[in-house]
Amino acid sequence: xxxxxxxxxxxxxxxxxxxxxxxxxxxxxxxxxxxxxxxxxxxxxxxxxxxxxxxxxxxxxxxxxxxxxxxxxxxxxxxxxxxxxxxxxxxxxxxxxxxxxxxxxx
Amino acid sequence: xxxxxxxxxxxxxxxxxxxxxxxxxxxxxxxxxxxxxxxxxxxxxxxxxxxxxxxxxxxxxxxxxxxxxxxxxxxxxxxxxxxxxxxxxxxxxxxxxxxxxxxxxxxxxxxxxxxxxxxxxxxxxxxxxxxxxxxxxxxxxxxxxxxxxxxxxxxxxxxxxxxxxxxxxxxxxxxxxxxxxxxxxxxxxxxxxxxxxxxxxxxxxxx
Numbered sequence: 001x002x003x004x005x006x007x008x009x010x011x012x013x014x015x016x017x018x019x020x021x022x023x024x025x026x027x028x029x030x031x032x033x034x035x036x037x038x039x040x041x042x043x044x045x046x047x048x049x050x051x052x053x054x055x056x057x058x059x060x061x062x063x064x065x066x067x068x069x070x071x072x073x074x075x076x077x078x079x080x081x082x083x084x085x086x087x088x089x090x091x092x093x094x095x096x097x098x099x100x101x102x103x104x105x106x
Numbered sequence: 107x108x109x110x111x112x113x114x115x116x117x118x119x120x121x122x123x124x125x126x127x128x129x130x131x132x133x134x135x136x137x138x139x140x141x142x143x144x145x146x147x148x149x150x151x152x153x154x155x156x157x158x159x160x161x162x163x164x165x166x167x168x169x170x171x172x173x174x175x176x177x178x179x180x181x182x183x184x185x186x187x188x189x190x191x192x193x194x195x196x197x198x199x200x201x202x203x204x205x206x207x208x209x210x211x212x213x214x215x216x217x218x219x220x221x222x223x224x225x226x227x228x229x230x231x232x233x234x235x236x237x238x239x240x241x242x243x244x245x246x247x248x249x250x251x252x253x254x255x256x257x258x259x260x261x262x263x264x265x266x267x268x269x270x271x272x273x274x275x276x277x278x279x280x281x282x283x284x285x286x287x288x289x290x291x292x293x294x295x296x297x298x299x300x301x302x303x304x305x306x307x308x309x310x311x312x313x
């Protein structure tokens with residue numbers, strides 16, 4: 001009997017924790033939608049190119065960070081190897097894009 | 107069935123997707139794959155950036171792209187990312203019906219996205235004569251965006267196969283990791299789309 005009680009207590013703690021997590025996920029989603037709206041708005045109103053391009057790129061990078069860390073749980077424990085794999089990929093990606101945009105210009 | 111795949115209702119693992127060794131391996135394997143996908147897509151992005159102005163007298167990005175369609179597609183794919191988060195939330199609570207429901211919504215949103223993408227390509231080809239062979243810009247555009255669309259097709263097939271195959275099984279420690287790896291893959295498709303709508307469409311419309 002006591003075992004059951006402690007079990008249900010543990011479960012209610014788990015439920016509380018995952019509810020809390022779900023709330024964070026919904027906030028993350030709302031922020032992602034807001035970022036998307038800002039990016040589209042900045043392009044729609046035809047602001048200065050020098051200002052718009054860095055702005056939408058930064059918004060995209062932050063949005064992808066939310067996706068990785070909240071939706072894909074990279075903020076949780078036990079994701080060290082995962083981070084190594086994905087940042088390895090991002091490093092190669094950065095080098096490839098740098099190469100193609102600087103060496104090829106015709 | 108082996109011991110580790112039997113569920114004890116009084117002692118359910120906190121995270122069914124990673125409670126077995128096989129599940130842990132699937133999880134890590136998928137992330138390994140996503141690291142490779144990052145490299146693959148970055149090469150397509152790099153090619154696109156290098157060739158986006160090589161239009162060979164054909165239509166340019168400013169002639170082609172429209173904000174409304176891309177905006178609808180973006181909202182559809184972003185929302186499908188959230189619905190798959192809900193599905194995984196219900197999986198961790200061992201609520202199979204709700205998980206299936208939210209994955210079902212995810213599949214519908216993905217299908218709607220795909221419908222819009224097919225319409226978009228059809229529109230470019232018939233109204234502008236803009237094809238894969240029009241110019242270097244055309245080749246780079248269809249390779250990048252089309253490959254992303256191909257990932258959506260693959261993801262949808264994967265999801266539908268999982269849902270049908272496990273329809274009568276409920277959540278087990280064997281299939282929980284499969285649903286979880288699918289949802290990670292689906293989020294990654296959304297990550298790629300965020301860069302596509304920013305780099306290809308929005309930057310293509312800024313004059």
